Amino acid sequence: MMGRRSETMAETREKLIAAARKTFAARGFVDSPMEDITAEAGLTRGALYHQFGGKKGLLEAVIEKIDAEMTERLSVISSRATSTWAALIDELVAYVAMAAEPEIQRIVLLDGPAVLGEPSQWPTQIACVRNTRRHIERLIEEGVVQPVDAEATARLVSAAALGASLWVANSEDPHVSSRRVSESLPVLLSGLLVRDPQVGGQ
Structure with a gap:
């Protein structure tokens, strides 16, 4: 059960990084709202905050x-x-x-x-x-x-x-x-x- 949860968290993290990378490259950090990034990833803002603490932490990961x-x-x-x-x-x-x-x-x-x-x-x-x-x-x-x-x-x-x-x-x-x-x-x-x-x- 724990293994599956860890796998899901890793998948969530990778989806957010991929979505942010695509959005940041196209628009830049300032013009990339978190709502657009999470929509691109098919996830919620809560998931973004849980994984990275916010958009700045997401940029660091990217x-x-x-x-x-x-x-x-x-x-x-x-x-x-x-x-x-x-x-x-x-x-x-x-x-x-x-x-x-x-x-x-x-x-x-x-x-x-x-x-x-x-x-x-x-x-x-x-x-x-x-x-x-x-x-x-x-x-x-x-x-x-x-x-x-x-x-x-x-x-x-x-x-x-x-x-x-x-x-x-x-x-x-x-x-x-x-x-x-x-x-x-x-x-x-x-x-x-x-x-x-x-x-x-x-």
Whole structure:
């Protein structure tokens, strides 16, 4: 009996997240009444409050869902890289490029900071810093990157990527801005290298 109840609660949660994701992407957070979201999900406002505490909590859940998908996509991109250095660059460039995708642009990078506050303090961004630090530490061990402070460097790199993503999302032409970042970011990060990245197998 408890198992079925848990399953029903999970289904309710997923329905609300899916409905909110669709509505937020189309209209934005401010112009998405809870009544429209619950109608889209075929549920009640009570269910929304019970699961998320309100529309803000629902937005957090939607961003968490999208971020998990982004992380999976970046993991695939990283796994295809020919070196640790290439994996770092490819992940960062791809992360910024995602800012030009309408759903990510609207929900994560425009509505997210406006409603939830400074994105550098979100759990997802803190996880990004940890992932970048692991890349930096491995590159130092491989002798590809100078023996810098891995924590400080990871925070600087992550801040640059996040800042670039926010710029892309707020620009008049996100795709053009994304291409500009993809050309500039590797040049900026090349200052970390001990040797030419071609030696590292890029």
